[in-house]
Amino acid sequence: MKAAVVVFPGSNCDRDLSVAFEQAGFDVSMVWHKDSALPEGVDIVGVPGGFSYGDYLRCGAIAAQSPICKAVIQHADRGGYAIGVCNGFQILTETGVLPGALLRNAGLKYICRTVNLKVATSDSVFTQGYNAGDVIGVPIAHHDGNYFADAETVKALQDQDRVAFTYEENPNGSVADIAGILSENRRVLGMMPHPERAADEGHGGTDGAAVFRALAGMVTAA
Amino acid sequence: MKARVHVMLKNGVLDPQGEAVRHALGALGFDKVEGVRQGKVIDLDLAEGATEADVTAMCEKLLANTVIESYSIELA
Numbered sequence: 313m314k315a316a317v318v319v320f321p322g323s324n325c326d327r328d329l330s331v332a333f334e335q336a337g338f339d340v341s342m343v344w345h346k347d348s349a350l351p352e353g354v355d356i357v358g359v360p361g362g363f364s365y366g367d368y369l370r371c372g373a374i375a376a377q378s379p380i381c382k383a384v385i386q387h388a389d390r391g392g393y394a395i396g397v398c399n400g401f402q403i404l405t406e407t408g409v410l411p412g413a414l415l416r417n418a419g420l421k422y423i424c425r426t427v428n429l430k431v432a433t434s435d436s437v438f439t440q441g442y443n444a445g446d447v448i449g450v451p452i453a454h455h456d457g458n459y460f461a462d463a464e465t466v467k468a469l470q471d472q473d474r475v476a477f478t479y480e481e482n483p484n485g486s487v488a489d490i491a492g493i494l495s496e497n498r499r500v501l502g503m504m505p506h507p508e509r510a511a512d513e514g515h516g517g518t519d520g521a522a523v524f525r526a527l528a529g530m531v532t533a534a
Numbered sequence: 535m536k537a538r539v540h541v542m543l544k545n546g547v548l549d550p551q552g553e554a555v556r557h558a559l560g561a562l563g564f565d566k567v568e569g570v571r572q573g574k575v576i577d578l579d580l581a582e583g584a585t586e587a588d589v590t591a592m593c594e595k596l597l598a599n600t601v602i603e604s605y606s607i608e609l610a
Contacts, residue, residue, distance in 0.1 A: 370599055377596060406599065413601040415543075420550050460547060460602055485548065 313338045313528060317358040318384065318400075320345045320375050325361035325397065325508060332508035333358065336524035348379040356393040356527060357384050359400030361453070361506060371414060371456045372402035381407055393527070394500045395438065398454055401492070401502035410495055410502045411469070412461030414454075418485025422455040426517065428480035429491050429505055433473045436494050437530045438501040441522030447480060448519035450505040457504040459486035459493075469493055476501055535580045537589045538608040541598045542573035 315338040319326045330340045333356075341351050345364075350357060364375035375381060381403065388394050388409045396404040404410045417423060426449045431442040442448065461469070466488050469475050477492040484504075492503025507520025543549045549571050556570040576597055578589065589607050598605040 369596070373596065373599065405601070411601075413599055415547065415602060416550050418548060418550050420554055458548075458550075462601075485550070 313356075314351065314354050315340045315356050315358060316343050316350050316354045317341075317360055318343050318345065318380050319360070320362065320364035320378065322364045322366055323360050323362035323399070325399075325506065326358075328506070328508045329358045329360045329397065332511040332521070332524045335511065335521070336528040338524075338528065343380055345375070345378045345380050348383060350380075350383050350387055354387070354392070356395065357387055359384065359394065359396035359403050360508075361398030361400060364399055364403065367399070367456075370406070372399060372404075372406040375399075375403045376406035385409060388495065388500050391497060391499060393437065395523075395527075396500070396502040397506055397508060398452075398457075398504055401504055402456065404500065404502045409500055410493060411465050412459055412493070414456050414504070415458040415460050415485075416456050417454070417458050417483070419483075422453075423457070423483050424451070424453040425483075426451045426510070427483055427505065429477040430480055432475040432478050433494075435473055436476060436498045436501065437527055438494075438523050439476055439526070440530070441526035448522075449510065449517050450507055450520050451509045452483060452505045453509075454484070454504055457484045457486065459484075459490045459504070461487060466490075472496070474498070477503055477505065535582075535584055536610045537578040537580055537584075537586075538610065539576040539578065539589065539593060539597055540573060540606045540608075541576065541593075541603050542571060542605075543602055544604050547602050 315333040474494040478489040507523040510520035552570040552572040
């Protein structure tokens with residue numbers, strides 16, 4: 313099983329994500345933002361958190377135009393698996409791979425703490441290690457995590473069971489308490505909370521590890 | 535040619551920064567402010583031959599995220 317983790321200038325969760333994949337049994341390669349292709353045979357791409365390109369203009373906007381992102385979009389378009397965490401979620405919405413956008417937190421403050429998430433669906437390779445309705449503790453660390461989509465899009469996400477995680481207590485103003493969503497083919501997950509920061513005993517909690525464990529063995533190269 | 539692009543959050547999208555500015559103005563005694571929306575102004579220096587259509591394409595592809603933002607273009 314091969315994972316690739318994208319590294320942008322300003323990424324700061326790339327190594328955490330890489331370790332979480334490795335602990336689940338993946339061979340991980342890091343790919344630089346200027347690369348125009350993913351390594352051969354990659355099963356899943358991780359788009360990490362951080363502040364890509366300083367988050368100039370909008371969070372993730374410049375990263376979404378980078379050479380590697382074109383390869384990530386092609387990978388997703390042909391049915392490849394991808395996970396975007398935090399800034400990675402912002403980037404995936406900016407590329408259009410996932411719907412909606414992430415706005416400034418409603419309370420205007422940067423929030424860094426562990427929050428309780430409800431697993432809204434277990435019907436995806438990312439969430440099958442949980443039962444729907446499980447509550448897990450996962451850290452958030454963001455200033456722009458306020459998920460927004462128009463009412464029609466939110467309804468479609470809900471009707472198609474594409475909301476992966478919701479906040480038990482909404483920290484940032486996200487519409488419908490949405491913390492993470494799936495693509496239409498359920499092979500791309502974007503989420504603001506950091507499962508890779510709750511994947512090892514040393515993190516103080518391992519509630520996020522099931523995301524990576526569940527992926528192992530289930531993903532196949534597209 | 536110069537172009538000035540205004541990017542604003544769409545109506546109906548909460549603008550927490552604008553709200554914070556409104557509260558601060560109220561705290562300063564400016565009690566007639568009923569709403570504040572904050573946006574961006576982007577000035578472009580363009581070479582000969584650039585057209586408004588080019589600027590529109592720039593807005594659609596990068597300068598604005600049309601999921602949440604609207605834009606307007608002034609040419610000078």
